[in-house]
Amino acid sequence: LTQDELKALVGQAALRYVVPGEIVGVGTGSTVNKFIDALAAMKGQIKGAVSSSVASTERLQALGIPVFDANAVQSLSVYIDGADEIDGQGFMVKGGGAALTREKIVAALAQRFVCIVDESKRVQTLGRFPLPVEVIPMAAQQITRRFAAMGGQATLRLKDGQPLVTDNGQHILDVRGLSIAEPLAFESEVNQWPGVVTVGVFAHQKAAVCLMGTAQGVQTIEY
Ligand code: DER
DSSP states (O other): OOHHHHHHHHHHHGGGGOOTTSEEEEOOSHHHHHHHHHHGGGGGGSOEEEESSHHHHHHHHHTTOOEEOGGGOSOEEEEEEOOSEEOTTSOEEOOTTSOHHHHHHHHTTEEEEEEEEEGGGBOSSBTSSOEEEEEOGGGHHHHHHHHHHTTOEEEEOEETTEEOOOTTSOEEEEEESOOBSOHHHHHHHHHTSTTEEEESEESTTOOSEEEEEETTEEEEEEO
């Protein structure tokens, strides 16, 4: 099975967590796109979605799925999203798609985070994937120095040669060389640095379930 087929497999499998008649929380990325495409098949059975990015909103609306503002809902039964890395406790690194801030906001509305990944995302310890951190531009250099003090090399994410600007109008640093053995403590520490909007460690908003696409089929992991 190709990686794309594994993503389609878990995107389809995630439908079983969608509660009929409700609004579903939807993440961002290529695996989530497979879920959105599968969700369209049952759009008459759901009320709609709360989206974590302009990209996902556009895809949902193009498929006729109503999109609600995050401020319009009290809570969601489930949030479906991908990850760049997931460890043995359901802690994740996210932000490869530059949507980490709104992803964490929508995840915080949900009772259950269901992570959909292909097996390449499984790691023992978070940090192999460059850690995305959304920052206020004027703080980028001082935050870079703080990561350097802990052995990380932060680089500004570029798009077409210019700093990438997120849906929230901020910049993203990608930090290499970290080994995040204590995700909860790491997320709490970095969150407090002035200028940090969101750090791409999802430990306080960890996954409850992971649907992992493997050559042997979909593995359901509960944390
Ligand atoms: O940016 C994100 O957080 C995405 O969810 C990312 O982590 C997964 O994207 P992919 O499914 O395209 O690998």
